[in-house]
Amino acid sequence: MNNIIVKAQPKSITTESTKYCPGCGHGIILRLIGEVVDELGIREKMILTAPVGCAVVIYDYIFCDVVECAHGRAPAVGTAIKRVHPDKFVLIYQGDGDLAAIGTAEIIHAANRGENMSVIFVNNATYGMTGGQMAPTTLIGQKTTTSPSGRTIKGMGKPIRVCELLATLEETKYLERTSIHSVRNINKTKAAIRKIFQNQLNGIGFSLVEILSMCPVGWRVSPTEAVQFIEEQMLSYFPLGVYKDTE
Amino acid sequence: MAENNTGSDTKRVLMKGNEAVGEAAIKAGCLCYFAYPITPQTETPEYLARRMEEENLIFLQAESEIAAINMVFGASAAGARVMTSSSSPGISLKQEGISYIAGGELPCVIINVVRGGPGLGNIEASQADYFQSTRGGGHGDYRCIVLAPNCLQECYDMVMNAFDLADYYRMPVIIQSDGIIGQLVEPFEMHPYEPMFEKLPPKDWALTGCAGRKPNVVRTLFLNPPNGLELHNKKLDEKYKKIYKELRWAESFNCDNADLIIIAYGATSRIAKSAIKRHNNNGKKIGLFRPKTLWPWPDIELIEIARKNKGVRFLVIEMSMGQMLEDVLLSLMDVVPKKDILFYGMGGGWNPTPDLVYEKISEILNK
Numbered sequence: 001m002n003n004i005i006v007k008a009q010p011k012s013i014t015t016e017s018t019k020y021c022p023g024c025g026h027g028i029i030l031r032l033i034g035e036v037v038d039e040l041g042i043r044e045k046m047i048l049t050a051p052v053g054c055a056v057v058i059y060d061y062i063f064c065d066v067v068e069c070a071h072g073r074a075p076a077v078g079t080a081i082k083r084v085h086p087d088k089f090v091l092i093y094q095g096d097g098d099l100a101a102i103g104t105a106e107i108i109h110a111a112n113r114g115e116n117m118s119v120i121f122v123n124n125a126t127y128g129m130t131g132g133q134m135a136p137t138t139l140i141g142q143k144t145t146t147s148p149s150g151r152t153i154k155g156m157g158k159p160i161r162v163c164e165l166l167a168t169l170e171e172t173k174y175l176e177r178t179s180i181h182s183v184r185n186i187n188k189t190k191a192a193i194r195k196i197f198q199n200q201l202n203g204i205g206f207s208l209v210e211i212l213s214m215c216p217v218g219w220r221v222s223p224t225e226a227v228q229f230i231e232e233q234m235l236s237y238f239p240l241g242v243y244k245d246t247e
Numbered sequence: 248m249a250e251n252n253t254g255s256d257t258k259r260v261l262m263k264g265n266e267a268v269g270e271a272a273i274k275a276g277c278l279c280y281f282a283y284p285i286t287p288q289t290e291t292p293e294y295l296a297r298r299m300e301e302e303n304l305i306f307l308q309a310e311s312e313i314a315a316i317n318m319v320f321g322a323s324a325a326g327a328r329v330m331t332s333s334s335s336p337g338i339s340l341k342q343e344g345i346s347y348i349a350g351g352e353l354p355c356v357i358i359n360v361v362r363g364g365p366g367l368g369n370i371e372a373s374q375a376d377y378f379q380s381t382r383g384g385g386h387g388d389y390r391c392i393v394l395a396p397n398c399l400q401e402c403y404d405m406v407m408n409a410f411d412l413a414d415y416y417r418m419p420v421i422i423q424s425d426g427i428i429g430q431l432v433e434p435f436e437m438h439p440y441e442p443m444f445e446k447l448p449p450k451d452w453a454l455t456g457c458a459g460r461k462p463n464v465v466r467t468l469f470l471n472p473p474n475g476l477e478l479h480n481k482k483l484d485e486k487y488k489k490i491y492k493e494l495r496w497a498e499s500f501n502c503d504n505a506d507l508i509i510i511a512y513g514a515t516s517r518i519a520k521s522a523i524k525r526h527n528n529n530g531k532k533i534g535l536f537r538p539k540t541l542w543p544w545p546d547i548e549l550i551e552i553a554r555k556n557k558g559v560r561f562l563v564i565e566m567s568m569g570q571m572l573e574d575v576l577l578s579l580m581d582v583v584p585k586k587d588i589l590f591y592g593m594g595g596g597w598n599p600t601p602d603l604v605y606e607k608i609s610e611i612l613n614k
Contacts, residue, residue: 045458047454059466064457065454065455065462065463066465067321067465068464068466069317070320073314076313076315077324080281080319080321084278105311106313108310109310
């Protein structure tokens with residue numbers, strides 16, 4: 001613990017203390033977005049879609065134009081914003097219930113149309129805001145309040161691998177799965193965020209990063225155990241890596 | 248489209264109702280249109296697919312009605328004039344988005360070419376979406392302005408008005424068409440855009456990137472401060488009260504000294520008018536009261552007519568089992584005995600004819 005590096009607060013991030021739970025991954029991802037937005041100098045051209053879920057009040061934490069979307073509809077909302085303002089930067093921020101359950105149609109069709117947008121997909125394998133229910137990405141055997149005996153393949157199906165699913169659509173330009181359970185992976189996640197942001201700025205097209213993220217309260221574990229859960233349980237089912245890079 | 252160019256900016260054209268609303272939108276400066284095919288309104292997306300490409304505007308066929316209305320939400324939040332259209336089952340799907348648009352105080356125009364329901368119902372004209380349109384339709388305490396054209400001239404004019412009203416009051420405006428009006432082909436004057444207001448409020452709330460200003464947020468969630476949502480709903484309610492004062496549109500025809508006044512809107516009002524004229528020619532004192540705004544409902548105008556015509560009876564005619572009837576009863580509860588308010592209608596895509604209405608009136612007069 002001798003090499004602690006303290007970086008300055010990104011200018012695009014507010015000083016408001018977040019309402020995220022201890023050990024939650026959203027705060028880390030928010031910080032990474034802030035750093036990349038500052039580095040690319042795009043705060044004043046950014047329009048962010050807030051999802052339904054824990055990140056719904058993201059406009060309290062970031063200094064940019066924000067639209068709060070209905071559950072799962074952000075890719076449709078973002079599509080229209082980008083069509084109206086093709087010169088602006090549109091960031092879609094969604095969780096797993098939002099993107100992979102209720103908003104499945106919207107994300108698939110936005111991806112299939114090749115909308116020139118950047119999507120951050122936070123996969124924490126549960127519905128955090130409503131208190132830890134089964135999500136489309138909940139692992140087999142994982143206990144949640146709505147799968148109290150653990151998720152079973154029979155009757156509940158297997159977790160949806162979003163990057164692999166979207167990779168089948170030819171108009172997706174960049175798809176990567178990263179994680180934030182370690183410093184090394186946080187740094188890789190930042191690079192991936194930078195990549196999908198730059199793709200939009202360069203007019204490349206639909207780019208998404210799926211980030212495996214901790215939800216200790218939803219998972220009913222300690223923050224340390226949450227990090228271990230990603231390392232030991234999630235990585236084997238959700239392999240990290242680049243699933244599509246058409247450049 | 249057949250044209251008779253008179254040499255001015257206005258020309259007399261022959262079009263279908265579903266096409267007239269599309270052309271009116273383009274003339275009114277609609278930048279974006281998002282929709283999904285459904286009978287009997289598909290001519291609108293077909294027409295706009297071609298015309299918006301010609302005019303270099305934004306046309307997108309969405310993957311669903313839900314996506315289409317959320318695209319409307321996004322485009323409106325981005326500051327654009329935007330429209331969608333559908334028919335009853337599709338409008339049901341759009342209700343989620345309409346609630347967010349109303350809550351977020353965003354302007355947009357929605358066309359409902361009403362067909363029979365519930366469920367898939369049928370593809371005939373109907374007026375069974377009156378409750379849905381005038382009572383909000385989605386979740387929460389909100390209203391939409393609802394305009395009800397009964398001819399193609401009004402379709403064309405009201406779409407232009409709808410864009411202005413939406414921007415002026417910052418809320419969704421619904422054009423309540425139906426399978427008859429939408430499919431009807433008749434001539435009308437295609438004139439340039441005529442703004443309703445000298446000046447519209449600036450869209451300083453729109454999402455355009457926050458260069459040189461504080462960030463804008465379009466939101467419908469009000470968790471805090473305490474009473475945040477209560478205050479928001481109060482603000483909306485004050486707006487709705489203002490609209491009620493400023494925007495009650497109705498037409499009355501031969502209502503002075505009438506023995507019987509028909510109350511009907513949209514296609515039904517035209518059918519009723521034909522029957523009324525036949526009775527008038529036979530010396531019968533029959534009038535017509537036609538609301539042109541379904542919300543706000545023109546209750547004061549109706550009450551005034553009732554007060555002027557002591558002992559008059561009313562006949563509400565709708566292509567539904569009696570939905571506007573409830574607004575008539577509420578309006579007249581202190582003025583006209585309930586027994587003097589009669590109803591003639593049928594649900595499920597029933598279309599009245601002038602003959603049917605004529606006979607119904609005769610039957611009432613002979614009682």
